Amino acid sequence: MQKKVDATKIAIIGGGSWATALVKILSENDVRINWWLKNKKDVDHILEFGKNPTYLSDVAINTKKVKPTTNVLKALEDVSVVIFVVPAAFIGDVLATIPPAALKGKIIVSAIKGMIPLENILVTDLLQKNHEIPSQKICVIAGPCHAEEVALEKRSYLSIAGEDLSVASVVANLLQCRFVKATVVEDLYGVEYCAVMKNIIAIACGIARGLNYGDNFQAVLVSNAMLEIELFVDAVVKKERNWNASAYLGDLLVTCYSPYSRNRTLGNMVGRGYSVKAAQVEMNMVAEGYYAVKCVYEINKKLNVQMPITKAVYNILYEKISPSVELRILEDSMC
Known part of the structure; x- marks a missing residue:
């Protein structure tokens, strides 16, 4: 026994x-x-x-x-x-x-x-x-x-x-x-994918803050991000979900708005002109969104979901495209 x-x-x-x-x-x-x-x-x-x-x-x-x-x-x-x-x-x-x-x-x-x-x-x-x-x-x-x-x-x-x-x-x-x-x-996989995605969005919010975008833009960015997360997660694991629940929207909001968020901090430093490597060294903590954005970007090559925020963060962190250029492009996709 x-x-x-x-x-x-x-x-x-x-x-x-x-x-x-x-x-x-x-x-x-x-x-x-x-x-x-x-x-x-x-x-x-x-x-x-x-x-x-x-x-x-x-x-x-x-x-x-x-x-x-x-x-x-x-x-x-x-x-x-x-x-x-x-x-x-x-x-x-x-x-x-x-x-x-x-x-x-x-x-x-x-x-x-x-x-x-x-x-x-x-x-x-x-x-x-x-x-x-x-x-x-x-x-x-x-x-x-x-x-x-x-x-x-x-x-x-x-x-x-x-x-x-x-x-x-x-x-x-x-x-x-x-x-x-x-x-x-x-919702094992939906919650896990959402937790991954919210870190990517938090980096975007940090970049915007580092570039002196205000609360008005961030509110629009986060609301558009919620739609991006829904489309991506539903494409990966289709399931009926209450996206307004704490596990989804709540986790996204606290990560995007809190000064404790290491992903938001990484984005803020990059927006202010730090290189990704310099920001990571100074933080001395792992921002999961840095690795996650490349994974999600690669997955989405097969899914073809419209993900302008994820694409912008990927371009800034991995293609070394200017944050100000990417954010100006992102502005036009916001609604």
């Missing part, structure tokens, strides 16, 4: 700001968390001082509930829920160190809002492809929610998407706490 694993035993794979925020949320409840971080100095610091020295360093880590480690296989021992919070560009390297047997039977959660570069696939696609995880055992965490506001215990909302609502409900219950409300959505 297979040993029953306690559903409150969780592994967090990743050491960034969103991983730290999720650790804080989960620690509000009666759980045990194995937390994998790549950097041994960060692990040692957390064990000694109860703080992540690199990200959200003001957040107190409850080391009675949280056990940090640099051994990913140790982190996966005797847990039933695994939450991946590694940038999409690096998740393949992490998964390469994990045999499929180490994830078998567990609920797998992606808190990664990006796509796999070169392969042009979602993180959930990679999990199914490389580790044979049934889609019914996979969930996605979406917003609208920023790690920085979680750190401040501001009222926040999470959307947990999955094909099996009973599985998504397990994850939502774990993430619900006194300052976070978590709801379930039966």
Whole structure:
């Protein structure tokens, strides 16, 4: 008989700001968390001082509930829920160190809002492809929610998407706490694609802001972007959706308007004249939209969806076309 694993035993794979925020949320409840971080100095610091020295360093880590480690296989021992919070560009390297047997039977959660570069696939696609995880055992965490506001215990909302609502409900219950409300959505791929797309749009909003476009233009840009997202996501995964729901429109709005948005920050710096590389170095954080826009652009070569905003961001970041030129072209496509 297979040993029953306690559903409150969780592994967090990743050491960034969103991983730290999720650790804080989960620690509000009666759980045990194995937390994998790549950097041994960060692990040692957390064990000694109860703080992540690199990200959200003001957040107190409850080391009675949280056990940090640099051994990913140790982190996966005797847990039933695994939450991946590694940038999409690096998740393949992490998964390469994990045999499929180490994830078998567990609920797998992606808190990664990006796509796999070169392969042009979602993180959930990679999990199914490389580790044979049934889609019914996979969930996605979406917003609208920023790690920085979680750190401040501001009222926040999470959307947990999955094909099996009973599985998504397990994850939502774990993430619900006194300052976070978590709801379930039966749209695994739609929510994940939307989370990818909103980062691309946030870069566009940042570029516009860096070029001194005002609130009026950004409002038009975001409303047009919502239509672009609907057309693209429906072309990839057709399903009846309420696009005004928090998992879609809400996540888009917070990413486009918040000063905490790293994608908006990247775009703002590029709009002000930074090279993409210089902006990435100064930010010292991964803006998922940078990689995602190339993936979406490549996918759309087959779909032929009208996506002027995505095309503009791609041209600026990868073809090195002047942001001011692309935004002037974009102006004419807005309605």
